[in-house]
Amino acid sequence: MKVDLISEHADPLAAVGGVDSGGQNVYVAALALALAGRGHRVVVHTRRSSPSQPRSVRLAPGVVVQYVPAGPAAPLPKDELPPYMPEFTDFLAERWAIDPPDVAHAHFWMSGQAALQAADGFPVVQTFHALGTVKRRWQGEADTSPAHRIDTEREIGKRADAVLATCGDEVGELCAMGIPEQRIAVVPCGVDLEHFRPDGPKAPRTAGPMILSIGRMVPRKGVDTVIAALRQVPGAELVIAGGGPGDEEAARLRDLAAAYGLEERVHVIGSVPRAHVPALMRAADVLVTVPWYEPFGMVTVEAMACGVPVVASAVGGHLDTVAGCGVLVPPRRPRALARALLDLLGDEHERARVGAAGARRARERYGWPRVAERTEAVYAQVIGGRLCGLEAMGG
Numbered sequence: 001m002k003v004d005l006i007s008e009h010a011d012p013l014a015a016v017g018g019v020d021s022g023g024q025n026v027y028v029a030a031l032a033l034a035l036a037g038r039g040h041r042v043v044v045h046t047r048r049s050s051p052s053q054p055r056s057v058r059l060a061p062g063v064v065v066q067y068v069p070a071g072p073a074a075p076l077p078k079d080e081l082p083p084y085m086p087e088f089t090d091f092l093a094e095r096w097a098i099d100p101p102d103v104a105h106a107h108f109w110m111s112g113q114a115a116l117q118a119a120d121g122f123p124v125v126q127t128f129h130a131l132g133t134v135k136r137r138w139q140g141e142a143d144t145s146p147a148h149r150i151d152t153e154r155e156i157g158k159r160a161d162a163v164l165a166t167c168g169d170e171v172g173e174l175c176a177m178g179i180p181e182q183r184i185a186v187v188p189c190g191v192d193l194e195h196f197r198p199d200g201p202k203a204p205r206t207a208g209p210m211i212l213s214i215g216r217m218v219p220r221k222g223v224d225t226v227i228a229a230l231r232q233v234p235g236a237e238l239v240i241a242g243g244g245p246g247d248e249e250a251a252r253l254r255d256l257a258a259a260y261g262l263e264e265r266v267h268v269i270g271s272v273p274r275a276h277v278p279a280l281m282r283a284a285d286v287l288v289t290v291p292w293y294e295p296f297g298m299v300t301v302e303a304m305a306c307g308v309p310v311v312a313s314a315v316g317g318h319l320d321t322v323a324g325c326g327v328l329v330p331p332r333r334p335r336a337l338a339r340a341l342l343d344l345l346g347d348e349h350e351r352a353r354v355g356a357a358g359a360r361r362a363r364e365r366y367g368w369p370r371v372a373e374r375t376e377a378v379y380a381q382v383i384g385g386r387l388c389g390l391e392a393m394g395g
């Protein structure tokens with residue numbers, strides 16, 4: 001198949017860990033490579049955000065990243081992109097008039113809007129990665145999404161040929177928005193099982209038991225809850241990875257650690273390149289990820305694949321990925337988190353059991369080839385649906 005992926009702000013080649021670059025960037029890169037590995041030809045369309053970016057880059061055999069001129073060739077917060085999306089859409093429409101794909105797969109709401117406007121005669125599949133309704137519920141006034149995001153997501157959900165939800169919880173959210181369940185398919189995010197594996201090099205460890213937190217540096221990831229919990233976990237050290245220099249959230253977390261007198265036990269190490277993440281995870285005794293909400297949570301399955309026990313908040317994708325293979329705690333509850341950490345750090349046998357169960361589940365369910373195969377099955381169904389009438393896809 002000729003597959004075009006549209007990912008307006010999340011460039012598969014960008015460094016991850018910053019406010020606007022994380023799971024979606026990793027997902028789009030990995031899916032593109034896995035689809036190419038299955039013999040498909042993939043083009044990823046993402047916005048040109050630097051003058052040094054060429055028109056297109058060959059990422060691997062069968063995968064091209066196409067930099068779309070839309071607005072200034074400079075980094076912009078994703079919530080400031082709407083004025084430039086008509087230019088992005090025109091670019092797609094012009095390209096697709098000459099070279100249409102068999103299927104377009106849009107990532108994030110703005111890409112979905114552009115793809116549906118520009119596509120002519122081929123199906124569009126949508127993955128939201130994050131939903132405006134959920135974001136607004138948790139972030140309230142701090143949510144900088146454009147006012148029309150939620151309505152636009154509803155329209156996209158109704159018009160797209162299929163919507164990929166990455167977990168059961170997202171299906172509930174999509175149905176509550178009025179998106180017909182029969183056009184929703186559940187395909188989880190994946191993990192690179194060649195790199196994220198229990199055996200392999202380990203990064204240097206901390207002196208005390210090592211708790212790792214890794215992700216984008218935004219308050220909703222709940223790292224402040226982990227710092228607060230650390231007060232009740234004597235001797236343990238917390239390594240916080242992600243973000244970049246000058247990050248507001250990193251400064252806030254450092255200040256919080258200092259206010260609790262935990263400077264010696266909290267290490268904010270900044271963004272970690274992809275290639276170094278597995279070794280860092282393997283060095284940890286426990287990975288903690290307690291966001292307020294989480295559409296899927298790739299960090300969780302990455303740590304599981306490394307055989308590292310996971311303590312995660314009981315939200316979103318964690319309900320599918322971690323349940324039974326890790327420890328779930330309520331979000332924003334430092335005491336409950338501290339109890340879970342004390343139990344796990346104090347029981348080597350349980351850590352080994354949970355770590356092994358997680359590694360098994362990651363291997364069985366979340367390898368990218370398997371995720372790409374399921375994604376490809378959805379593409380085949382919508383392409384077929386165009387020809388002979390799409391009945392139902394189910395989850």
Ligand SMILES: CC(=O)N[C@H]1[C@@H](OP(=O)(O)OP(=O)(O)OC[C@H]2O[C@@H](n3ccc(=O)[nH]c3=O)[C@H](O)[C@@H]2O)O[C@H](CO)[C@@H](O)[C@@H]1O
Nearest residue numbers: 017022023024129130215242271272294295296297298299
């Ligand atoms: C709030 C929200 O919308 N979260 C979703 C978002 O990803 P979000 O970026 O929030 O979080 P994820 O944990 O899924 O992904 C973060 C990724 O960045 C990597 N990383 C992070 C820091 C760093 O320094 N180096 C590094 O490589 C992690 O290893 C991981 O692969 O889209 C993902 C893909 O749909 C979903 O799984 C998340 O649920």
Ligand SMILES: O=P([O-])([O-])O[C@@H]1[C@@H](O)[C@H](O)[C@@H](O)[C@H](O)[C@@H]1O
Nearest residue numbers: 010020021022023024025129130
């Ligand atoms: O949570 P949120 O800030 O709306 O949106 C996020 C994006 O900014 C980021 O680029 C992407 O990698 C994440 O997957 C997520 O979608």
